[in-house]
Amino acid sequence: MTTISRLQPPSGARSLRSRINGIDWPVVTGILAMHLGCLLAPFFFTWTALIVTVLLVWLTGGIGITLCFHRLLTHRSFRSPKWFEYLLTLCGCMAWQGPPVTWVGVHRIHHRHSDESEDPHSPKDGFAWSHMFWCMSKNTDGQRAADAAKDLQRDAGMRLISRFFWIPQFVAMPLLFAGGMFVEWLGLSASGFSWLIWGVCVRTVIVYHGTWFVNSATHTWGYRNYETKDRSTNLWWVALLSFGEGWHNNHHAHQRSAAHGLRWFELDMTYWTIRLLGLLGLARDIVLPTADQRPGR
Ligand SMILES: [Zn+2]
Numbered sequence: 001m002t003t004i005s006r007l008q009p010p011s012g013a014r015s016l017r018s019r020i021n022g023i024d025w026p027v028v029t030g031i032l033a034m035h036l037g038c039l040l041a042p043f044f045f046t047w048t049a050l051i052v053t054v055l056l057v058w059l060t061g062g063i064g065i066t067l068c069f070h071r072l073l074t075h076r077s078f079r080s081p082k083w084f085e086y087l088l089t090l091c092g093c094m095a096w097q098g099p100p101v102t103w104v105g106v107h108r109i110h111h112r113h114s115d116e117s118e119d120p121h122s123p124k125d126g127f128a129w130s131h132m133f134w135c136m137s138k139n140t141d142g143q144r145a146a147d148a149a150k151d152l153q154r155d156a157g158m159r160l161i162s163r164f165f166w167i168p169q170f171v172a173m174p175l176l177f178a179g180g181m182f183v184e185w186l187g188l189s190a191s192g193f194s195w196l197i198w199g200v201c202v203r204t205v206i207v208y209h210g211t212w213f214v215n216s217a218t219h220t221w222g223y224r225n226y227e228t229k230d231r232s233t234n235l236w237w238v239a240l241l242s243f244g245e246g247w248h249n250n251h252h253a254h255q256r257s258a259a260h261g262l263r264w265f266e267l268d269m270t271y272w273t274i275r276l277l278g279l280l281g282l283a284r285d286i287v288l289p290t291a292d293q294r295p296g297r
């Protein structure tokens with residue numbers, strides 16, 4: 001979650017200590033609650049809850065965060081009908097990683113200042129910081145993040161969704177509980193609490209760490225196809241966890257590209273999904289690097 005509130009003057013180099021202006025308690029509480037819920041998960045395991053979890057990891061992490069918040073809203077790697085863009089944005093809100101306007105703004109600041117002192121989450125400030133602690137402190141200037149996403153701010157629908165971004169996750173909770181009870185009534189392996197704990201807590205935590213590893217692991221380990229100015233890398237297991245985001249060095253080199261995997265073995269599920277949406281008429285103007293910009297195969 002990237003709830004960001006404190007205004008800081010634009011400045012040059014800032015130490016890590018000077019960025020931490022206090023703990024963002026609502027964010028910490030949400031993240032902690034999701035992780036504590038995971039401790040209960042083994043006691044409430046059912047097979048149908050596992051299937052629901054996998055589907056929701058894909059829907060909220062793969063479609064909501066990777067395809068929508070990142071490739072569509074942040075980088076405009078393709079275009080979609082407005083109604084569909086809003087629907088995808090609601091899927092991203094379910095991941096509880098903050099309002100889309102803030103998410104997009106923070107990520108654009110990351111690209112603008114990758115691994116420099118102004119980067120909100122660089123492993124140069126510590127691996128754990130870049131992975132998860134950066135978003136738990138009032139560390140980034142909310143106005144700067146909003147300014148970096150002015151295009152979204154001009155969109156009344158996006159402003160509304162951003163303001164109430166926390167609602168879809170809360171709506172999902174009773175629906176999952178009721179769904180689990182119904183499937184149990186049908187005689188299958190299920191229960192209300194099982195679907196609630198797995199479908200909300202386990203799913204949200206998996207997507208959290210999938211996203212966070214893009215900020216931490218793929219600026220630390222892996223190989224590079226491009227000598228970019230930052231420390232971005234390509235790392236296969238982050239690509240698997242985050243539906244293709246692990247080809248992060250490729251992404252830093254070609255930020256607008258809808259495809260992050262650019263070599264034959266760099267599997268990128270999200271790009272396949274964008275191609276499918278293109279066939280269905282739901283994605284157009286799909287941006288790709290030219291042949292001479294691609295790395296050697
Ligand atoms: Zn990066």
Ligand SMILES: [Zn+2]
Pocket residue numbers: 070074075107111251255
């Ligand atoms: Zn990006």
